[in-house]
Amino acid sequence: MRTIARLLVLGCLVAPRAGGQQHDIQSWTLLTAQVGLADRGRSFLYLEGQARVGDDVSQLERLLLRPAVGRQLSRDIAVSLGYAWTPTFIDTRYEEAFRGEHRLWQQLFARHGTGRLAWQHRLRQEQRLLDDAGGTSHRTRYLARASYALGGQRRRGITGYHELFWTWNSVDRGPQSGFDRSRVFLGPYLVRPGVRYEVGYVGEYGKRFGPSDRMVHALLLSANLTF
Numbered sequence: 001m002r003t004i005a006r007l008l009v010l011g012c013l014v015a016p017r018a019g020g021q022q023h024d025i026q027s028w029t030l031l032t033a034q035v036g037l038a039d040r041g042r043s044f045l046y047l048e049g050q051a052r053v054g055d056d057v058s059q060l061e062r063l064l065l066r067p068a069v070g071r072q073l074s075r076d077i078a079v080s081l082g083y084a085w086t087p088t089f090i091d092t093r094y095e096e097a098f099r100g101e102h103r104l105w106q107q108l109f110a111r112h113g114t115g116r117l118a119w120q121h122r123l124r125q126e127q128r129l130l131d132d133a134g135g136t137s138h139r140t141r142y143l144a145r146a147s148y149a150l151g152g153q154r155r156r157g158i159t160g161y162h163e164l165f166w167t168w169n170s171v172d173r174g175p176q177s178g179f180d181r182s183r184v185f186l187g188p189y190l191v192r193p194g195v196r197y198e199v200g201y202v203g204e205y206g207k208r209f210g211p212s213d214r215m216v217h218a219l220l221l222s223a224n225l226t227f
Contacts, residue, residue, distance in 0.1 A: 022214040026054045026061065028202060030222035034070075042072045046080060052218070054090060061090045068107070080107040084126075100131045116149040116157070134172030139180060141165050147189065159198060160186040165206075181206035185220060196224045 030050045037043040046068040054061030068082025084103040107124045121144055128137040145161035165180035187200015202218040 022212050024054050024214060024216050025056045026052055026216055026218040027057050028052045028218045028220045030220065031225075032222070033225040033227065035227045044070045044072070044078075046070055046082065054216075059090065062086060062088050066105075068105070070107075076111045078109045080109070081105075082107070102129045103127060116154070118147045118149070118154075120145040120147075120161075122163075128175070130171075130174050133174030135169075135174075137171050137175045138168040139165060139175070140168065155191045157189055158187070159189050159200075160184070176207070179207060187220070194226055198222045198224075 028050065029052075031048070033047045035045040035047070037045060046066075048064065048066040050062075050064040050066075051060065052062045052064075053059065064084060064086045066082060066084040066086075068080040070078050070080035072078045082105050084101075084105060086101045086103060088099045088101065090097070104127045105124055107122060109123075110121045111119060113119050122142070124141040124143075126137075126139045126141065128139060130137065141163060143161055143163035145159060147157055147159040149155075149157040151157070161184070163183045165182070167175045167177050167180045170176045181204055183202060183204040185200055185202050187198055189196060189198045191197075199219070199221050202216070202220045204216040204218070206214050206216070
């Protein structure tokens with residue numbers, strides 16, 4: 001439990017403080033599925049769909065459709081190569097404007113742990129292609145997650161993570177180089193055969209394309225299926 005608390009405190013400390021900050025209340029719904037392929041599951045198909053309702057939970061802000069193919073290099077290490085379509089339906093000034101975005105992404109995933117404490121690490125590289133932007137934006141994301149089981153069979157417990165985003169280059173009418181955002185999560189989880197459920201709080205401090213940064217407070221509901 002102390003480990004999870006440290007992750008959340010670190011997320012709060014890393015996020016820069018800005019005077020012109022916007023705040024928003026949101027609801028995020030996440031559904032993922034990992035499907036093992038013919039070679040005893042060492043290769044797999046990953047599917048993700050996510051809807052984010054923003055503007056104080058009044059209208060759809062962003063949709064994420066993120067498929068990938070992956071390979072287990074060992075029991076605890078996997079690599080993935082994917083594509084994402086992530087359109088925004090409300091722009092940075094909360095005007096109703098659609099902006100499409102396509103991404104290519106590459107990922108390294110690792111896990112380890114002892115006893116009731118389990119760790120996950122995710123390093124992801126993205127090439128972002130945004131409508132009307134003056135080039136391709138390159139971004140790196142690193143996520144550290146800790147899960148603490150409340151029972152010996154690890155079917156329920158508490159999980160928390162901290163994810164940092166860093167953009168490497170500036171593009172016209174798009175992301176600027178440097179710190180992009182910091183995201184923290186905390187909530188309970190429940191495991192059933194073939195599925196893991198999570199519900200909890202997401203706090204995200206993000207740089208915006210415009211003059212104001214933004215702090216998001218969101219309720220996240222997720223289901224992670226394995227076939």
